[in-house]
Amino acid sequence: MDREEPKIFACRAGAEFGEKICSELNHIYTKKEDLKGFQLGKSKVTQFADTELKVEILENVRDNDIFLVQSLTNKSMEHSINENLMEMLIFIDALRRAKASRITLVAPNMAYSRQDKQKGREPITAKLVAKIISSAGADGLITMDLHADQVAGFYDIGIDNLHGSTLIMEYLKEKFGSLSDWVFASPDAGGAARAEHYAKRLNAGYAISSKRRDYSQANKVEKIYVLGDVEGKKVCIVDDIISSAGTLVHAAREIHKKGAVEVYAAVTHAIFNEPASERLTEIYKEGILKEVIGIDTVTHSKRFKLENPWFREISAAPLLAKAIRNINRGLSVSKLYE
Numbered sequence: 001m002d003r004e005e006p007k008i009f010a011c012r013a014g015a016e017f018g019e020k021i022c023s024e025l026n027h028i029y030t031k032k033e034d035l036k037g038f039q040l041g042k043s044k045v046t047q048f049a050d051t052e053l054k055v056e057i058l059e060n061v062r063d064n065d066i067f068l069v070q071s072l073t074n075k076s077m078e079h080s081i082n083e084n085l086m087e088m089l090i091f092i093d094a095l096r097r098a099k100a101s102r103i104t105l106v107a108p109n110m111a112y113s114r115q116d117k118q119k120g121r122e123p124i125t126a127k128l129v130a131k132i133i134s135s136a137g138a139d140g141l142i143t144m145d146l147h148a149d150q151v152a153g154f155y156d157i158g159i160d161n162l163h164g165s166t167l168i169m170e171y172l173k174e175k176f177g178s179l180s181d182w183v184f185a186s187p188d189a190g191g192a193a194r195a196e197h198y199a200k201r202l203n204a205g206y207a208i209s210s211k212r213r214d215y216s217q218a219n220k221v222e223k224i225y226v227l228g229d230v231e232g233k234k235v236c237i238v239d240d241i242i243s244s245a246g247t248l249v250h251a252a253r254e255i256h257k258k259g260a261v262e263v264y265a266a267v268t269h270a271i272f273n274e275p276a277s278e279r280l281t282e283i284y285k286e287g288i289l290k291e292v293i294g295i296d297t298v299t300h301s302k303r304f305k306l307e308n309p310w311f312r313e314i315s316a317a318p319l320l321a322k323a324i325r326n327i328n329r330g331l332s333v334s335k336l337y338e
Helices: 012-028 081-097 125-136 149-154 164-176 189-202 246-257 276-285 302-307 317-329
Strands: 007-010 043-047 053-057 065-069 102-106 140-144 158-162 182-186 205-213 221-227 234-242 262-270 289-295 311-314
Touching: 007 012, 012 065, 012 081, 012 317, 043 081, 053 081, 065 081, 081 102, 081 125, 102 317, 125 149, 140 317, 158 317, 164 189, 164 234, 164 262, 164 289, 164 311, 182 189, 189 205, 189 234, 205 246, 221 246, 234 246, 246 262, 246 276, 276 289, 302 311
Parallel strands: 007 065, 065 102, 102 140, 140 158, 182 205, 182 234, 234 262, 262 289, 289 311
Antiparallel strands: 043 053, 205 221
16 A cells, blocks of 8 residues: 655765655656655754764654665765764654654665674674664665675664666666676675676676785785686676775786776775775776776765766666655565566
């Protein structure tokens, strides 16, 4: 049974992405004479002198279907991931106490999902975050490309983990047409299945990069081996995350040495922690790397995008808006991929 049209709210770090989603919803929903169009719900966040936060919902949400947008990794703001996470939890609680009927969290890049297993006396922080979100009062979560599939099992609420590869493949086909003469490569052995998925869907070849680490130095890659034929090919290195870009840069250099005519990279979460920008700019200027394609699950400033011509951002907002529409109407989300 259909609910009333959903209401979209956003935390401060998620406001830019929330506006994109509202714009997309205005395109895909059937217009009604009495429908003014989607816009972000009214709210107020107050930060006190001791840095504590208070969230106020400034409109009626009783019995409404609410979707709360948050960009936990927002590089255009000074707020840390932890600050954004806490604001999101307080926001969920405020909506629950305002009697919203259902609260679905829209967090395209779910923080801490890489901390998904225990080593020694380490915590499983991905599970801790899942418990906290459930306890805060969220009924569901829409996210994109969790780092490991088992993270979805940490949540006691409904979770829709969307696939960034769908958006990346659409972009590549629109820009380049047929990709049958391309090769899709993984930056390491752990990503081999992802590269093979791209290759099968696009009728292309695939290759695997294998790295041997120097464990005497943190984040140091000693040697990269490329398994697969890349000579004379356009090669796209695919991954879920770019963080410091160390492994990606080593793989791109080795693939270029093996005779690839052009090297691209495509990821869902373009985090670009230091010194990623410097490393990618270097191989871009050397003519090794043509383009890095990233989805806007991480928010970057306009200045960053202007200063880094190698970066091409594509938006997840159209896919997320369709997911919101389907969830609101009680329809299948998986059908979006058919």
